[in-house]
Amino acid sequence: ARAQAMEVDASPDITYEDIGGLESEMREVQEAVEDPLNHPEKFEAVGVDPPSGVLLHGPPGTGKTMLAKAVANHTDATFIKMAGSELVRKFIGEGSRLVRDLFELAEQREPAIIFIDEIDAVASKRTDSKTSGDAEVQRTMMQLLSEMDGFDERGEVRIMAATNRFDMLDRAILRPGRFDRLIEVPEPDNEARAEILRIHTEEMTLAEEIDYEALARETEGLNGAQLQSLTTEAGMFAIRDDRATVTMDDFRSAREKLIEDANSDTPAYT
Ligand code: ATP
Numbered sequence: 508a509r510a511q512a513m514e515v516d517a518s519p520d521i522t523y524e525d526i527g528g529l530e531s532e533m534r535e536v537q538e539a540v541e542d543p544l545n546h547p548e549k550f551e552a553v554g555v556d557p558p559s560g561v562l563l564h565g566p567p568g569t570g571k572t573m574l575a576k577a578v579a580n581h582t583d584a585t586f587i588k589m590a591g592s593e594l595v596r597k598f599i600g601e602g603s604r605l606v607r608d609l610f611e612l613a614e615q616r617e618p619a620i621i622f623i624d625e626i627d628a629v630a631s632k633r634t635d636s637k638t639s640g641d642a643e644v645q646r647t648m649m650q651l652l653s654e655m656d657g658f659d660e661r662g663e664v665r666i667m668a669a670t671n672r673f674d675m676l677d678r679a680i681l682r683p684g685r686f687d688r689l690i691e692v693p694e695p696d697n698e699a700r701a702e703i704l705r706i707h708t709e710e711m712t713l714a715e716e717i718d719y720e721a722l723a724r725e726t727e728g729l730n731g732a733q734l735q736s737l738t739t740e741a742g743m744f745a746i747r748d749d750r751a752t753v754t755m756d757d758f759r760s761a762r763e764k765l766i767e768d769a770n771s772d773t774p775a776y777t
Contacts, residue, residue, distance in 0.1 A: 512605055513612070514588040521576040527706050527731065528699025529570055532690055536561065536578050539688045540665045544582040544618055547661060556660040558688035562626070562681070564673040565692035568732030571669040574692070575622040584618040584665070591628030591668075594647050602629070602647030610654045610664070617663035623651075626668040631675045648677065655685045694730055697723045703731050707738040714754040722758055729765070737761050 523533055543550060543557035550557050563571040572588075579586035589609055596602040613619040629648050655666065668686060670676060680686050695703055701723035708717075726734060740761035745753045 512589060512593040513609065514586075515612070515616075516576070516579070516586040516588075517616075518583070519576040519580045519586045521573050521580055523577050523581070525706060526570050526573050526577060527701075527703030528695045529574065529692065532563075532574065532692055533577075535688075535690050536563075536574050537581075539690075540578045540620065540667065541582055543660075544584060544663060544665060550661070559658060559660055559684050560655060560666040560668065560686040561688045561690060562686040563667065563669045563690050563692050565671070566694050566730060567671050568730035569692045569694055570731050571692050572622070572624065573731075575620060575667045575669070578667075579620040582618055582620070584620045584663075585613075585616040586620055586622065587613055587616070588622045588624060591623055591625040591630070594623075594629045594651075595644055596647070597643075599643060600646075602643060603650035606647060606650040606654060610658075613664045619664050621664065621666045623666070623668040625670065626680070627670045627672045627675050630677050630680045631672075632677050648680070652679065652685060658684075694728075695734070697727075700726055700729070700734060703734045704738065707735045708753075711738065711742060712752050714752045716755055717753075717758075718755065721755070725759070726762060733765060737765055740764055 526533065539558045539561050563574060565571065575588075576586055578584075587609065589605070594602045594605055596605070609621060613621050629644055629651065658664070658666070666686075681689070697720075701719040704719055704722055704726075726737065729737065737758065738761075741753050741757040744757040744760045745751070748757075
């Protein structure tokens with residue numbers, strides 16, 4: 508069960524080029540996570556400690572996991588992902604045990620990047636958690652904090668986390684020496700949507716009429732994950748119609764379908 512709770516990727520293949528928009532966010536992640544691993548001497552020369560932990564926050568499907576994977580790729584670090592929900596366990600001590608295992612594994616595999624997704628599952632304000640396993644969740648969070656407090660900022664293990672519910676977080680995890688660098692990852696704007704669509708259609712056979720700017724305008728409100736689904740679905744429309752080329756109409760039909768699916772009970776694309 509322990510192995511299943513973590514996703515370990517010795518060399519993730521996501522690069523910064525795979526990420527649409529988020530230019531300034533990428534720069535911030537590079538500065539806070541990549542530079543300390545690739546150029547520790549810069550921090551030594553100036554005499555400052557790099558940030559302890561980096562928290563990515565913002566709406567779902569916007570590329571937070573991609574950012575963490577890309578930075579692992581560019582530092583040749585092992586990517587170790589754990590979902591916060593996995594740390595919420597029934598049995599006493601099980602969550603804390605997992606946290607210890609997580610940090611132990613990272614040390615064995617260094618350079619390594621620990622990525623805790625949905626950290627709010629274990630680090631919400633007390634008043635907001637109404638579960639009966641409350642005390643146990645609290646214990647798991649304390650274990651996480653103590654691992655971070657005993658952590659060497661100059662070492663070769665970096666910690667990142669992500670949340671869609673920043674407002675729910677217990678401020679204790681944001682103190683200096685813990686998640687002390689916050690990076691907001693927003694929904695894509697027009698320009699970012701056009702870029703994300705370009706990235707996800709790179710391998711597709713497209714009609715010449717394809718106008719990314721128009722598609723970006725017509726997909727306002729869709730996040731990166733939904734835009735990716737849109738490109739796949741557009742391809743499906745072309746196939747159904749026995750065509751090898753994907754047209755603007757295919758993208759528009761795909762958009763209609765996505766919106767319909769989102770409004771119905773059918774499982775949506777994630
Ligand atoms: P969640 O909060 O739901 O875990 P997330 O912000 O971590 O979401 P990712 O898992 O990084 O989102 O993105 C999911 C998928 O959506 C990616 O695998 C990618 O295909 C697509 N995607 C999301 N954002 C972007 C982006 N900025 N550029 C390109 N693709 C994106």
